[in-house]
Amino acid sequence: MIFMTDVRWLTEREARAWRGLQFMQMRLEAELARQLATESGLSYPDYLVLVALTDQPDGRLRPFELGDLLGWEKSRLSHHVARMTDRGLVKKERCTSDRRGAFVAVTAKGRREIEAAAPGHVRAVRELFIDRLAPEALDVIADSAEKVLAEMEDDRLRS
């Protein structure tokens, strides 16, 4: 039986990291979303989908591959792809090898829009985040993220 007194509350030092991270992330996402929305017709999720698709040689992916790449659940992906299809940014194609399946493919319009949006987005990521931190700090952040993600993955497999 676990009692409340067993809880190890966060120390001031720990809380500073946790709250800081939460706040930074919230502000960064909001600012980047705003920037994308005003300088292009894309939302941040749209952008991520189009990056993943245009990284492929044939500009298309099976939905489950795209979902794994982005870390999205299949339902979310399905909804989002439907909205993007309505706006003509992507289209669906039949999959001949598995009749359940499909492909999500970037359209010409999708390519035009992401090529227009990418420079401004990358510039914003630099100005807001990358160029404000020392390379060593970026390495610590990258190492930390990989560690945390790897251990979450371990947990998932063990359960």
Place this chain on the structure above:
Amino acid sequence: MIFMTDVRWLTEREARAWRGLQFMQMRLEAELARQLATESGLSYPDYLVLVALTDQPDGRLRPFELGDLLGWEKSRLSHHVARMTDRGLVKKERCTSDRRGAFVAVTAKGRREIEAAAPGHVRAVRELFIDRLAPEALDVIADSAEKVLAEMEDDRLRS
């Protein structure tokens, strides 16, 4: 005129930090939200609101103060408080000194629910994040977040 060739794309080192951070944050938020939802009746936003209110001596705040504390826009706050009011977690009170204004106050039920939810949430934050990183890494993260946030604030004031 800015040409695409002027864009300084992210180096592999920079992209590792940026993508890692994004992914970690996404997974952490999802996992914490899931944990809160299953072990209590609260969503993550509910939790944040209740923490802010119960931190106050009188358990209440003006909506704009609460919004500043959480970094939320007033519209978001208004919507969320309305939903929480419907569920009896908070209630609104009149503000006598400014007749436009109001207070958002925790109810007894709200207190009970957050006291029940907090230990599990803090335990999850520790298990998923805090306890998996060295204190020095946490300090670097805290410093980085404060730097990024401070410079965003500077930008905001300058513009």
Place this chain on the structure above:
DNA sequence: TGGAAGTGGTTGACGTGTCTACCAACATAG
């Protein structure tokens, strides 16, 4: 003092994300 500008807060419409349930096709063990 009266009107314009600013502040506190709400609302509605709409895009987004999650959960649950569901259908169709595949894989495979008997």
Place this chain on the structure above:
DNA sequence: CTATGTTGGTAGACACGTCAACCACTTCCA
């Protein structure tokens, strides 16, 4: 071959977040 479980994907209901418009009150200054 067929029953059973698994995988790929969709659909609806609902919670959440943003934007723009709005109302009510306050502030301030001509």
